[in-house]
Amino acid sequence: xxxxxxxxxxxxxxxxxxxxxxxxxxxxxxxxxxxxxxxxxxxxxxxxxxxxxxxxxxxxxxxxxxxxxxxxxxxxxxxxxxxxxxxxxxxxxxxxxxxxxxxxxxxxxxxxxxxxxxxxxxxxxxxxxxxxxxxxxxxxxxxxxxxxxxxxxxxxxxxxxxxxxxxxxxxxxxx
Numbered sequence: 001x002x003x004x005x006x007x008x009x010x011x012x013x014x015x016x017x018x019x020x021x022x023x024x025x026x027x028x029x030x031x032x033x034x035x036x037x038x039x040x041x042x043x044x045x046x047x048x049x050x051x052x053x054x055x056x057x058x059x060x061x062x063x064x065x066x067x068x069x070x071x072x073x074x075x076x077x078x079x080x081x082x083x084x085x086x087x088x089x090x091x092x093x094x095x096x097x098x099x100x101x102x103x104x105x106x107x108x109x110x111x112x113x114x115x116x117x118x119x120x121x122x123x124x125x126x127x128x129x130x131x132x133x134x135x136x137x138x139x140x141x142x143x144x145x146x147x148x149x150x151x152x153x154x155x156x157x158x159x160x161x162x163x164x165x166x167x168x169x170x171x172x173x174x175x
Contacts, residue, residue: 016059020071024170027071027143030056031063035087038141039067041163045138070145077174079106088141096122097136104150107175111154112137130154138162144171 015037020027026042040048060068066084073080088098100118104110115137116128140148143163149171153159161168 013055015056016061016064017056018058018060018064018068020068022071023075024167029064029067031061031067031084032087033061034063035085036063036067036142036145037087037089039143039145040141041143041167044143044164044167045162067145074144075174079175083145086142086146088146090136090139090141093119093132094136094139097133098140098142098146101137101140101146101148101151104147106147109150109152109156109172111152111156112159113154115151134159150175 015030015032017028017030020029022041024041028038028040028042028048029036030038030048038048063084066082070080070082070084083102088095090098096119097115100110100115112130112133116130116133119133120126120128137148137151138160140146140162143149149161149163149168151159158165158168158172
């Protein structure tokens with residue numbers, strides 16, 4: 001099963017958390033016993049969304065260790081050729097958008113409109129709002145690994161990024 005096929009989250013009680021000191025700032029990682037739930041830059045919009053402090057424990061699990069290895073490769077300027085098990089939580093629409101994000105190749109970008117057209121094709125609709133796609137992209141809980149930073153405006157403009165536009169620029173330059 002690919003990471004894109006395994007994007008449907010699991011419902012676990014305990015969430016394990018860890019931190020990663022990246023060249024672009026501190027990253028907070030969260031996982032249940034089976035999959036990665038979130039990767040956020042410290043202080044970003046929707047930071048640790050959905051996590052409850054009394055249900056988290058600081059612990060390096062196999063999934064978090066694999067995520068750390070992925071981030072080490074990524075920030076060394078390499079395209080990691082694997083993904084840890086992903087288990088983000090969100091609506092079916094958001095999960096479909098996140099699956100499309102996983103198809104954007106390292107070093108490439110895709111527009112909100114292109115993603116909207118793909119979603120419209122998949123659902124048999126004539127049109128899908130770029131704003132709806134933007135909402136789903138913006139609520140991606142697994143930054144960097146599900147590459148929402150690779151989504152740009154129609155003319156290639158660098159539109160918003162929950163981690164901040166300077167981090168989006170840094171990630172795109174790295175690639």
